[in-house]
Amino acid sequence: MESNSVSRVKKALELKVPNRVPFFPMFRDLVIRISEFNFSECMHDPFRFVEAELNGMKKMGSDVAQDFSAIHVESEAIGSELDIPEKDSPSVVNPAVKDYSDLKQLSVPDPRKDGRMPKMLDIVNELKKKIGGRYPIVAYVQCPFRNAAMLRGTDRLMMDLYDYPEKLNELLKFTTEVGIRYGESLVNAGADYLFLSDPISSGNLLSAEHYKNTVFPHTKRMVESFKEQGIKTFMHVCGDTSDRLEIMSSSGVDCLSLDHQVDLDYAKEIVGDEVCLMGNVDPSRILSESIEEIEKLSKKCCSLAAENGGFILSSGCGIPAGSPVENVRTMFKVAKSWTY
Amino acid sequence: MSDKGKVLNRLKRAIIDHDEEKAVTASKKAIESGIDAYEAMKGCNEGLKVLGQKYEKGDVFVPEILVSARTMKAAVEELKPYLKEEQGEKGVGKIVLGVVEGDIHDIGKNLVKLMLEASGYEVIDLGKDVEDREFIEALKKDRVDLVGLSALIASSMQRMESLVAKIHEECPEVDVIIGGGPVNEQYADEIGADGYADDAAAAVRLVNSLIENN
Numbered sequence: 001m002e003s004n005s006v007s008r009v010k011k012a013l014e015l016k017v018p019n020r021v022p023f024f025p026m027f028r029d030l031v032i033r034i035s036e037f038n039f040s041e042c043m044h045d046p047f048r049f050v051e052a053e054l055n056g057m058k059k060m061g062s063d064v065a066q067d068f069s070a071i072h073v074e075s076e077a078i079g080s081e082l083d084i085p086e087k088d089s090p091s092v093v094n095p096a097v098k099d100y101s102d103l104k105q106l107s108v109p110d111p112r113k114d115g116r117m118p119k120m121l122d123i124v125n126e127l128k129k130k131i132g133g134r135y136p137i138v139a140y141v142q143c144p145f146r147n148a149a150m151l152r153g154t155d156r157l158m159m160d161l162y163d164y165p166e167k168l169n170e171l172l173k174f175t176t177e178v179g180i181r182y183g184e185s186l187v188n189a190g191a192d193y194l195f196l197s198d199p200i201s202s203g204n205l206l207s208a209e210h211y212k213n214t215v216f217p218h219t220k221r222m223v224e225s226f227k228e229q230g231i232k233t234f235m236h237v238c239g240d241t242s243d244r245l246e247i248m249s250s251s252g253v254d255c256l257s258l259d260h261q262v263d264l265d266y267a268k269e270i271v272g273d274e275v276c277l278m279g280n281v282d283p284s285r286i287l288s289e290s291i292e293e294i295e296k297l298s299k300k301c302c303s304l305a306a307e308n309g310g311f312i313l314s315s316g317c318g319i320p321a322g323s324p325v326e327n328v329r330t331m332f333k334v335a336k337s338w339t340y
Numbered sequence: 341m342s343d344k345g346k347v348l349n350r351l352k353r354a355i356i357d358h359d360e361e362k363a364v365t366a367s368k369k370a371i372e373s374g375i376d377a378y379e380a381m382k383g384c385n386e387g388l389k390v391l392g393q394k395y396e397k398g399d400v401f402v403p404e405i406l407v408s409a410r411t412m413k414a415a416v417e418e419l420k421p422y423l424k425e426e427q428g429e430k431g432v433g434k435i436v437l438g439v440v441e442g443d444i445h446d447i448g449k450n451l452v453k454l455m456l457e458a459s460g461y462e463v464i465d466l467g468k469d470v471e472d473r474e475f476i477e478a479l480k481k482d483r484v485d486l487v488g489l490s491a492l493i494a495s496s497m498q499r500m501e502s503l504v505a506k507i508h509e510e511c512p513e514v515d516v517i518i519g520g521g522p523v524n525e526q527y528a529d530e531i532g533a534d535g536y537a538d539d540a541a542a543a544v545r546l547v548n549s550l551i552e553n554n
Contacts, residue, residue, distance in 0.1 A: 088469060155450070158403040159410070162358070205402045284521040320521075 005063035005135045006192075009312065013193075013232055013254045013276045017309035021302055022063040023335035024138075024257075024278055024314040025328055028070070029089070029321035031056025040086045042068065046119040050126045057135070060325055061332030063312075065131055067123045067186070069140035070197060070318070074178050075150035077115030078106055097151045100167040108177050111185035121189040128190030138234065139191035141183045143198035144218040147175040154200055161210055172218040180225045187231050194226060195234045196253070202239030204261075212247050223251040234278065238317055242266060249275045260285075260316030264304035268311075277305050278312040286327050287320040294327045298334035306338060313338075344375055348383035351415065355387025358407035360414050367418035377422035381460065384415050388458050392541045402451065409458035416460070433485040433551045436478050438466035439520075440491045440499055448520065449490045451540040459544050472503050479511045485551055488543065489533075490520040497523060501531040508532065515550045519543060 003019040011018040032039055035052035042049040049068045057065060071090055076082050079096035097103055111117040120139070127137045142150070148171050149157045160168040183194045198219065201211050219235075226233050235248060236257035248256055249271040256275050258267055260282035267277055281297045289297070298313060305311045313335045319328060341349065347370050354363035363384070370380040391408050394400040437453055453463050464482065466474055479487060487507060491497050500523070504516050517535040518528050528536035535550060537543035 085469065155406060155454075159406050161403045162407050203398075207401045207403075210401070210403065287521075 006133065009063055009136050009193075012310060012312050015273070015276060015308075015310035017340055021306050021335040021338045022312045023061060023332045024064050024312045025056075025060060025062050025319060025331065026066070026069070026315055026317065027056055027060065027062075027319045027323075027328060028066070028068070030060075030319050030323055030325070030328065033321045034059065034325060038086050039088055039090075040084050043071065043084050043090065043116070046123040047126060050123055050130070053127065054130065057131075060328040061336075063135065063335075064138045064193075065127045065135045066195070067120055067127065067137070067139045067191070069195065071116070072142070072150045073116050073120055073140075074109070074142050074147050074175070074182055077109035077111075077117050078147075078151060078178065080150055092150045092153070095151055095153045095156070097171065100164060100171070103167070103171060103174065106174065108174070108181055111182050117182060117185070121185060124186055124189040124191050132190060136192040137190055138193045138195050139183075139186035139189075140195045140197060141179050141186065142175070143196050143201070143235070144172045144175040144179060144222060145201055145215045146198050147178060148172055149200050151175070158200075158205075161214060165214065168214065172215070176218045176222050179222050183222075183226060183231065184229070187229075193232050193234060193254075195236065195257075196222065197236045199236075199238040201237045201241075201244075202259075203241050203243050204239035208243045208247070211244050216247055216251070220251040223253050227252050236317075245271050255312065257314060258316065262316075264301055268305045268307075272305070272308075272310060276310045276312065278314045279305075280314065280316040281331065283315045283317050283319050283323075286315055286331075287323045289327070291324075291326055291330050294330045295334055298331045299338070302334065302338045306340065309340070343373060347373060347375060348380065348386075351380060351383040352387040352390070355384050355408055355412050355415070356390055358404065358411045360411045363411045363415040364418055367415045371419070371422055377419040378424070380419050381416060381423075384412050384419075385460060388412060392455065392544060396539070396541045405451075405454060405458070409454055412458050433547070434462045434464070434482055435547065436464045436466060436475065436484050436487040438470035438475060438487075438489065439468035440470060440489050440503065448540070449488075452488060452490075452519070452537075452543045455540045455544045456547060459548070461547065472499070472506060475503065476506065476510055479507065479514055484511075484514055485554065486515045486517065486547060488547075489516065489518045491518070491523055497527070500533075504531050504533050515554075517543070517546055517550070 008018040008022045012022050031052040032042055035055045037048050037052055053065055080092045081094035082090040083093040084090045124137055124139050201215055223233055232254040234255040234257055235253040238259050240261035242262050245267055255278050258279035260280045301313055350366040354366055435456055439449055453465050456463050464478055466478055489500055491500055507516050515534040518533045519537050525536045535546045537546045
């Protein structure tokens with residue numbers, strides 16, 4: 001079979017050696033900017049985002065198509081209110097679960113009806129129609145702890161670890177159900193993979209004990225539920241996750257997306273034989289460095305982790321909107337020309 | 341250890357262990373035994389200092405800092421009424437924080453805010469996407485000691501340079517410090533900022549040293 005992005009990414013996730021290194025640019029903000037849309041337009045009109053994503057893929061190169069990531073869709077559908085600035089990503093201004101007595105009144109949202117969820121299904125569906133079969137469609141789902149943070153407010157949630165551990169556990173059970181139902185709908189709408197994101201489970205923010213004992217059991221249940229249905233998953237946790245790589249990998253997730261603070265050679269040694277690794281050029285350097293430097297950094301990632309396959313080249317986290325297009329294209333060129 | 345030493349030590353421990361009840365009891369005990377309120381507050385601060393060191397070493401994390409900061413606030417509430425007026429002035433510095441242009445994660449700025457508040461500073465948080473005019477207005481409205489600017493994207497770095505100049509011109513008594521993704525020490529020097537900090541604990545140390553030297 002002729003190799004294309006679909007088979008390339010599939011092989012990497014199976015820990016095999018693809019015909020070349022796949023490239024997964026997390027460039028939501030950048031594709032919106034270069035398409036000359038406002039962020040808020042894309043929030044309201046899903047087809048704008050599809051246009052931006054396709055435009056970005058064409059201009060910079062990519063082996064995946066992503067839906068509209070990290071806009072707190074699940075939390076909004078549950079009842080958290082968003083501030084939607086014209087030119088910037090949204091943030092939660094009025095969390096749904098101010099008091100744990102609110103928890104009883106919440107119900108798992110219906111992805112066909114509630115909040116912005118139907119728009120996300122439209123995005124996935126449209127991407128599938130336009131480029132499905134050639135590129136895998138990757139859809140974003142919040143990990144249980146992330147969604148909980150957007151329902152409680154991050155600071156409040158962090159204190160809940162000490163103040164209300166049992167209630168927090170209830171909330172995480174709920175957000176796990178929400179994520180599972182939403183993820184399934186995204187797959188039914190055409191998503192090939194789910195990208196499970198958990199920014200605040202970062203090793204810079206949360207101890208490994210709290211992650212392992214309180215947060216992770218729910219994340220694991222979510223991954224397992226998808227796995228039972230044959231849905232493959234990526235997992236992204238921001239910041240330095242070196243101390244929890246084995247825990248994350250033990251969820252059975254297919255790919256770990258690592259931030260730039262993690263040494264790829266260390267990760268490869270620790271978990272490289274059980275999970276595909278993705279990463280991890282420093283996003284702030286993609287923004288500020290020269291093409292030559294980006295080429296060097298991308299090559300370094302490949303040299304540390306591409307050997308024997310099971311590796312996808314990416315940025316450590318979201319690529320900033322102001323980054324030069326040429327820098328992202330350079331990453332793609334490195335992925336294309338890397339020889340195993 | 342003297343009785344006074346014991347009480348101060350208990351306060352310090354209460355902050356480290358984020359034990360609010362113990363912190364309030366120890367604060368009351370301090371006042372009852374005639375310990376100067378300002379000295380008791382410094383005892384709490386010792387606890388925070390230890391916590392800051394632990395945070396830098398990766399022994400404690402954000403949840404622990406949050407609950408300890410809350411414990412500190414509870415202790416300070418008990419002690420505040422007993423502060424002599426000039427101590428109240430001396431003990432607190434006023435700081436304005438803001439993100440120059442919107443970014444994806446403003447948790448860095450929030451953490452700096454928290455650590456500063458816990459260290460006894462009054463923090464005015466202007467949020468993200470803050471315009472130059474808003475910074476200047478906030479600085480002129482209150483007697484502010486220091487302003488912290490955060491940026492995560494390159495275009496806002498350019499704005500930082502002109503903003504630092506503007507603040508130095510219009511509010512010459514206010515120190516300007518910067519932080520965030522793409523900025524570094526060298527850049528801070530280039531644009532004439534008064535300091536740069538790599539993380540929240542370093543920011544507190546930087547603020548302490550700038551304010552002490554004023």
